[in-house]
C-alpha cells in the first residue's frame with residue numbers, strides 16, 4: 001500500500017477541486033499557482049509521475065503543478 005499521508009497537507013483540499021481538472025479550452029493557471037505554494041509539491045509531483053507512467057490508474061488533471069501533458073513530456077525527456 002502506497003503512503004499518501006502527504007495529502008493531509010495538500011492545499012488543493014482547501015479549495016474547489018474543479019480547478020485541477022479544467023475543461024478543454026480552460027486554463028490550469030489558478031491550480032498551478034496554488035500548487036506552487038503547496039508544502040507537499042515534491043511528494044505530489046513524484047506520485048503524479050508514477051501515475052502518469054501508468055503505475056496507477058489516475059493520470060488526468062493538474063498534479064504537482066503540472067498538467068498531464070507536461071508530466072508526459074517530462075517522462076519522455078527522462079527516458
Ligand code: SF4
Pocket residue numbers: 007010011012013020034035036038039040041044045062063064065
Ligand atoms: S502540489 Fe498541487 S495538486 Fe499536489 S497536493 Fe499540492 S495543491 Fe494539490
